[in-house]
Amino acid sequence: MTTCAPTDTPDDFDIDALREKYAQERAKRLRPEGSKQYVELTDEFAGYYENDPYTPVQPRNPIHEDIDVAVLGGGFGGLLSAAHLKKAGVDDVRIIELGGDFGGVWYWNRYPGIQCDNESYCYIPLLEELNFMPSKKFADGAEIYEHCRNIGKHFGLYDKAIFSTQVRDLRWDDEIHRWRISTNRDDDIRARFVVLASGPFHRPKLPGIPGIQDFKGHAFHSSRWDYDYTGGDTSGNLHKLADKKVAVIGTGATAIQIVPFLARDAGHLYVFQRTPSTVDERNNAPTDPEWVKSLQPGWQKERQRNFHAWTFEGMAPGQPDLVCDFWTELGRNTAARVMALEDPASLTPEQFMAIREEEDYKLMERLRRRIDALVEDPQTAEALKPYYRFLCKRPLSNDEYLPAFNRPNVTLVDVSDSRGVEKVTENGLVAGGVEYEVDCIIYASGFEITTDISRRYSIDAIEGRDGLSLYDYWRDGYKTLHGMTSRGFPNQFFTGFTQVGISANIAANYELQGEHIAYVIAEALSRGAEVVEPTQDAQDAWCRTVKETAVDNSAFDASCTPGYYNNEGGGGGEGLRSHLGEPYGPGFYAFGDLLAGWREKGDMDGLVLR
Template sequence: MRPSDNDFDAVVIGAGFSGLYMLHRLRDTLGLTARVFEAADDVGGTWYWNRYPGARCDSESYFYSFSDRLSEELLEEWTWTERFAGQPEILGYLQHVAERFDLYRDIRFGTRVVAAEYDETSGRWSVRTDAGERATATYLITAVGCLSTTNLPEFPGRDSFRGDWYHTGLWPHEGVDFTGKRVAVIGTGATGVQAIPEIAQEAEHVYVLQRTPNYDIAGGNRPMTEEDGRAIKDNYREIWQTTRETGFGFPYRTPERTALSVSDDERRQIYEEAWQRGGFRLGTTFNDLLVDEDANETAAEFLRARIRERVRDPEVAELLSPRDHPFFTKRPPLENGYYDTFNRDNVTLVNVRDAPIQEITERGVRTADGEYEVDTLVYATGFDAMTGTLFKIGIRGRDGLDLREKWAKGPTSYLGVTTSGFPNLFMITGPQSPSVLTNMPVAIEQHVDWITDCLRHLRERGADLIEPLPEAERDWVDHHDEVTATTLLPRANSWWVGANIPGKPRSLYPYVGGLDVYRVICDRVAARGYDGFTTGSAGRTTGGGFAGVARATFDELAAEAS
């Protein structure tokens, strides 16, 4: 029993997929007391805020959900209506989970954490909210998501615009009526690709301001049939086992073949079959697309050819065709009618790479080529990913060390879930973990389960403190950077490397070694007594060793694969 209503075993920040599953594990698996603080007025995380037209998941619904680790009964009773679920359905699913497992009672909504400080004397975290409420906990767990702090560029004159403006990540709950409106959409990443076709169906005219075209993959969304649902439910155990054994957390495997090991005709057929099936399967057709530039170019040109087939105006098709970065080195959006939208008379593609945005005016957007007068601005400009929300929390560890200060030159972590100098802090899908390079719910479950086992390990040994050793952290960062360097991902100016935020340190923020490899690494660390961590109780540690298990494990797996 906790000593007061504001003292807990754990405080969790965020009530999306991560926070809900973490709360369930803390409370119902470990029997710990917990409080979840959530800035929104309901559960959902990104699916609470992102309500823009066309918002939907880009992993197929049946594996963009909780697995049998949470509940086999839930898998049986919930049926998805679309192959790629839309935002309302995903939000409804998470609300159902919160109700079914009685999670609402431990969540404080409409409450934003503005400070979290570690007290070395008590060995507890002190958390303060924007309402002045305070709480303490032995463990602080961030479940804030990787894409939860919106990026609104500081265009000159931004506040002078007299019309309505919206950011896709903070969409009005009541929706927006674009009927008869002239609209400028700034940005053609995943949110823009989903929103633009929907807006174009209502608006009088849409100006799409594109700086960098993406390799958009066919989504192939459609209603789920009764036969689909039954086949999935009959095979859920195998489906989830496969997701845990693949690099991207998908229930299908990348074949052991290279793109140039087959003939041009066979390769084209393989790509075409993946394209027709839809989803990210095209990126898993060959095992060298992210490491071999020539192999990658075969997929890139296949996608450019699809654009030329879909878009009638050759000049527009060329503008929509990426040529400055390899395929899959920026997040490839799934499109459902995006390219067809540019065949509409009421849609104009504006190239702001060659004619950059100069300013936002009272009447619209001025580029180097002229002014586009509009009634509404839509910023599809993405997020300050991975670290933005963590910094906003105001996390301070030992000796008052600010996390923002420690990570001023880029994040440093151990396994992407902990960082030295911040005892008992766990970051679900934090930087340098697979996170956004995987199917997120699978990555989330792996992290939450690992944290749960870690806390159980501590309790069984009468300990309540764990912190990574600096040398373990350095080793993990070195390993992360070495794996990154073997891929093509650093070649693109993507939000994966922080390039969308001025002044943000450039590095690959997610771990690209694969969720399957990462899972084995984490399990080996745990099996060896949490190698690389020091453990103990407040004011007293039992020491800890580090055998470089993470890098050794990766080397072993890489050797086996070759």
């Protein structure tokens, strides 16, 4: 076994001075409107969400029917919920999906260079069950999309799937004990059970830049890539941009993948950056066939647990770091420091966090010095340096992103001092008082992850018993039992970050939730129950448990640069809000054990079945 060693990081710097630098950099990026700086994709902006550039919408007759289960969303959350329902013996399952096929984020995101940005062997679900092995450590988007389609085929989910369909309203009908689902295709589907599985990365986020509708050139969001305009495909060759001036707004996970391709093919590329990302080495190695032969049954679950320990739990003493990359470096370096102490067991939590903070500063300084080594222009290099703690933004890796700024046709436009692009004109973008005339604007601005729940679900109305709105009910915080069902919303289940244990791997979250939801639905059907929902006492107890066991990360979040990880710094009167929702403090695996114990008892404790 290859040993994964701690990395060599610098320590010849002043942490107190850097701490002050971090605070200054954060302050100049804060915007008073917080997450409200992003426009809602309705009315004139609806096309950025509802338009499908990949699958023409085919006319069909409205569907009027009664079914057992409707799963809303065809990404990993919906696929895994439906798969577990099938495995639990529930066959009458329809997935309703806005896109033209399964895949969710991997259906919509087909921009050039798209890859998984954490390890494929952990992230992609059901590898063992479908006997599939990714071709490399960070799999291409097309490979993951095809795996999603194979999940659909393997579990027979295509037979009843409804694609190219947007759910508009979801209302409980107490007379027939069903959810009435209306859609943009005039469907009236009456489902005994509904699973909300739209996921956090499905609704594009568009910056509310003044004049955004005035631009006379071409514009699109990166998750609705227009290859008719750019030419090429996910592997590049964007030949139609050779004489075009292109602007990219955003420098997060999407931008660091598309910028190298745009830099290579566009006549000129302007990259508008508010906050730089951490960009480490990619080193995307092909999957070693000898390693594959050595794997034993259960290897993926073991690897996922190992990855979680080295990232979310901070370190995993006595365990090898199986993933061994930029995601686990901080835990690995912290562990080396801790284990070198004379008596590691005597370390207090405060002392541990102090060591971890020091290693965090050292890791970030290593990344900043890497920029100096790769980017030739000192001013550009300085603008690309991230000044914040490591997990304040999503850690990223790419081998071509930073060198792209050495090209004469690439201009970095730093908009941090003005807190973003000032305005859009008919001909381009204004930043720092300068107008940049462009032919095309690409919004690589991510997805709505911490905006209001009504925007994230993309359903106009979700009304439970007596017309109770889920959006009103959850306005001041989630109210659930086990994060997956709420009183007043019978036969309705949720996936995502809703008062559950959170894994470092979102697909593992979906699998755990899908298994539990399938158990409850299958039990309700087998026991002849028409309605299942939590008791008020059980729901109140779970909400107390979540609050009492919560890990308070507010000080860390408040120190971070604004972004979706901390609800844009909490402006607009919304306050800080984690992208992870309201997690169960003891963690993902403790939560899994709790659910397994609950199912093993078999008495459906806390639920009313009638």
